[in-house]
Amino acid sequence: xxxxxxxxxxxxxxxxxxxxxxxxxxxxxxxxxxxxxxxxxxxxxxxxxxxxxxxxxxxxxxxxxxxxxxxxxxxxxxxxxxxxxxxxxxxxxxxxxxxxxxxxxxxxxxx
Amino acid sequence: xxxxxxxxxxxxxxxxxxxxxxxxxxxxxxxxxxxxxxxxxxxxxxxxxxxxxxxxxxxxxxxxxxxxxxxxxxxxxxxxxxxxxxxxxxxxxxxxxxxxxxxxxxxxxxxxxxxxx
Numbered sequence: 218x219x220x221x222x223x224x225x226x227x228x229x230x231x232x233x234x235x236x237x238x239x240x241x242x243x244x245x246x247x248x249x250x251x252x253x254x255x256x257x258x259x260x261x262x263x264x265x266x267x268x269x270x271x272x273x274x275x276x277x278x279x280x281x282x283x284x285x286x287x288x289x290x291x292x293x294x295x296x297x298x299x300x301x302x303x304x305x306x307x308x309x310x311x312x313x314x315x316x317x318x319x320x321x322x323x324x325x326x327x328x
Numbered sequence: 329x330x331x332x333x334x335x336x337x338x339x340x341x342x343x344x345x346x347x348x349x350x351x352x353x354x355x356x357x358x359x360x361x362x363x364x365x366x367x368x369x370x371x372x373x374x375x376x377x378x379x380x381x382x383x384x385x386x387x388x389x390x391x392x393x394x395x396x397x398x399x400x401x402x403x404x405x406x407x408x409x410x411x412x413x414x415x416x417x418x419x420x421x422x423x424x425x426x427x428x429x430x431x432x433x434x435x436x437x438x439x440x441x442x443x444x445x
Contacts, residue, residue: 219372250432260419260435272430305371315361315423315431319373 220244223308223320231328235296238323240308242289246318248272248311249291251283254322255304266291295325303327330355330424334436341410342444348395349405349439351420357381361423362403363433364394368416376418379403407441415443 220243230236242249251263253276262275266285277283280298285291295302305324309317331354341347353362364376379387379394387394395404407414420436 219375259437262432262434265430265432267430273432275432307373309373311431315433316363316375316378317373317433318375319365321372324371 219318219320221308221310221318221320223306223323225323226321227324227326229326229328230298232298232300234298234327235294236298236325238293238295238306238308238325240291240293240320242291242308242310243318246310247289249285249289250309250311250317251277251291251293252307252309252319253304254307255301260307263293298325298327300327330357330360330422330434332420332422332434332436334420334439336439337437338440338442340442340444341407343412344409346406346408347410347441349407349418349420349441351403351405351436353401353403353420353422355401355422355424357425362394362396363421363423364392364403364405365419365421365435366414366416367419367438368413373419377405410443412443412445415441417441 222241224239247268249266253261263277265273283293305322307322309319333352360381362379366374377389391408393406417438419438421433
């Protein structure tokens with residue numbers, strides 16, 4: 218158990234819809250990272266937050282947004298969903314030597 | 329830009345034998361970190377081992393060791409005495425410092441390991 222909690226574990230929705238994925242980092246960790254893993258793209262870094270502030274941005278689409286709240290949990294919002302957004306979305310928090318501890322992921326299926 | 333390359337899409341090994349999974353990296357930074365993760369079929373990402381660029385000794389964690397060859401920019405994972413439960417996808421990753429000075433990890437494409445009885 219990494220200590221990082223993600224909900225929901227599975228989500229099925231239709232094109233054009235909007236979903237919210239939630240993440241709670243490990244106790245005491247201030248950082249949250251979001252990654253997308255799709256079959257043809259591997260693990261892609263989306264965005265990083267640290268203590269409520271956005272710190273780094275990767276290949277995140279404009280249809281996607283994220284935030285980190287004062288209690289340090291984070292939400293990733295995906296809107297106007299397309300078939301290609303189907304993927305496993307990971308949240309992670311970071312140890313001081315840099316390794317990431319991942320949640321179990323949220324598997325999104327867009328039909 | 330930094331890059332991680334895993335050239336073996338798939339590998340198989342007999343149970344109880346050792347296997348090496350290849351990873352090469354490209355960076356102009358002097359200080360960096362290299363990581364290996366395991367992803368079983370259930371999907372979770374499990375941290376295995378870490379090697380810092382200034383570490384002189386190769387990292388070891390139980391049956392996992394990292395064969396770090398800095399001049400060749402390689403960080404191969406060696407699994408000794410393979411077990412059936414080692415069958416999984418393995419990802420090599422490198423710490424990258426963003427323009428704002430914050431860490432993120434970039435990942436290779438992964439190697440799928442199958443352990444045969």
